[in-house]
Amino acid sequence: MIQSVKDQIRREMSGAALPLIAFSMALNLSVGQITGALKIPVYLDSLGTVLSAVLLGPWAAVVAGCLSNVLAAALGNPTMMFFLPPMIAIGVFTGIVARAGWFRKSSLCILGGVIQGLLAAGLSAPISAHLFAGTTMGGADFLVVFFRSHGYSIFESVLFQGLLMDPVDKVITYLVVFSLTRNLPGRLVTRFPGASHLSTSGE
């Protein structure tokens, strides 16, 4: 069991995987620049993690996700360090559903995005509630205030806000990655171990 996990990690972290993981991290941290410039009210800050999960696998995605947050902290946003658990969940869940072939169909991607969103909301709510009392100065704070002013507890309010917003964010993330992997040049896709689970791999 341990040996097979080790083999799996080695496979996901060899050769072309390292630059892809690094690129995914950079994508996680830079995509906000585009959403910000276009004023789209979503984060998509797990885009790179999902891309790594699909092309490489769950372990590589966990590495990409966690290191993204560490790097974000190093670049001046230490609060990102607290959100490692949802990032890990995103990596593992996406890696598993990608293995199961969910990224071959857009309908399955939407379903995956919704489940992923609910999972992420459930995991970040306790962190947000406990450490930030639901205040992060993000755009979604008004929802938290709205729920709280209607008598819900901090945890409930943060959770409701997450359950409303995260599935949308993750569905868009999944769909972006879905369309990206369909358009990747064949020779490039074959460089990654996750290729065989995509419809582009020429199986």
Add this chain to the structure above:
Amino acid sequence: MEITLDRFSFHYAPSQQDVVSGITMGIPKGSCCAVLGPTGAGKTTLLLAISGALAAHYSSGVGEGEIAIGPKVFRPMPDKILFPEVGLALQESHLMISGLHETVRGEVGFSLENIGTDTKVKEEKIVLAMENVGILHLAERNPFMLSGGELQRVVLAALLAVQPAVLLLDEPSNSLDAEATAMLVRILRGLHKNTTVVFSDHQLDLAILVADRFLVLQDGEMVFFGEKKPFLKNLEQFKGFLPVDQWSKVIPQLSRKHAPHIRLLSRLLEIR
């Protein structure tokens, strides 16, 4: 180091066709081998395989046969990049520029840094390598401001600085003008006898002037492998996929001179 390939084949994904197929050749230590063929013949794949980058970076790829470099035998090919014993310059020189240094001098030293060369030795090697490829005057320039040909020389200097036993060059004459090609000829000829060189090209100029072994590929298949004499003798045979015409005319002159000289090259290139 000597390089031997034994029935080496490779394809990029399980269901795909072989990109190179059944390549068998032996390149003695210190010789210079030209891998010739049209675009898509499998030249780059072959160089990547010898460097170790192919197995390391194309995990879905499937290889067969074996590659031996010096005493080490790899089945089917080296599974990790063999730098600094084997140095490969990719065709796209701008990719090889790390961008971590702001000057050509720093960029040339980057590879030396990576293998942990002592600072003083490093400086000497940098200067020597830059001098060797004639880019000393570019030392303080920003690598990203250079022309394609200059960039290629920076990459070559960076590789030569670490003195690899095997030097692999992918289409080195691609963005070079006549003068720069002449310099490349001089550099390759001036290499220490311990360095084995393999370079790919879809032209013949550089190959005929410096190579002593020739591998001709077409659609991944080996059409010819051998020394210079039989290669020149059979030149007409490759007419369909190598630009042999201009060479067929001048080959008698070349044979008479026996060892073609650098001035002859410049003249020949002017004829073109």
Add this chain to the structure above:
Amino acid sequence: MRFGTASKFSFSFALALLAFFLPWQVSLSFMPVIVLLEIFLSPFRPLSAGAHKKFLQFIGYLTFLGVLIVGMNGLLLKSGEVVLRLLWFNIYDGGIEFGLNVASRLLLLSSAILLFFVSTPIKMLADFLGHIGLSKKIVTIILLATFYLDQLPQRITQVFWAQEARGAPVRSNILQRLKSFFSILAPLTLSSLVESVDRGMALQLRGFQGYASLSQPRDLQDLKTAFLIVFSSLLALLSYLIWK
């Protein structure tokens, strides 16, 4: 005794740990200490004037966030007694107390982490991660990522301008903008992904590997200091908890 990256890390770690247990008065009193350390103590000095400015900005942001947390909870958490009446709103002391606890913890935690990162260059961070036993691959990934991070924003700007010049509706309604988002992201990701992976290979072909790029050997003195810091703060925490 030397105070290197490992010591700094353990100091920040100890502070972050304490943040979960200390009462808000103590947590808050650590704040000026952190700022003074950042300004005056050489191992914690920021890497550049820009980094220092960013540090102060972030502390300012956190303080503002803290005030917001205290205010919001005073307003929304209706426990304890009303201490203040503002127009139609009542502020409760139970809410303020709760807000202060959360805010002080957040402030101390975040600034402790920031104190470490503001004074540690990425290369030294990679060194440190290598020294504490993290795989060579992780170190390579971090260094490569910083490299890509340098270039990606420029590229995004270029693609953004190109799309805008082509008449993509970058300032239209939300659906149109979402469409623009796809038209910007797809070419950007495809081209930079291809180039990043190729460049990664090219850099490895030039011998670029995490450990080989490490500049400093493992510093045992520093590790000793780090151990001392962690040990003594755990001891202090334990005695505080027993006393309490």
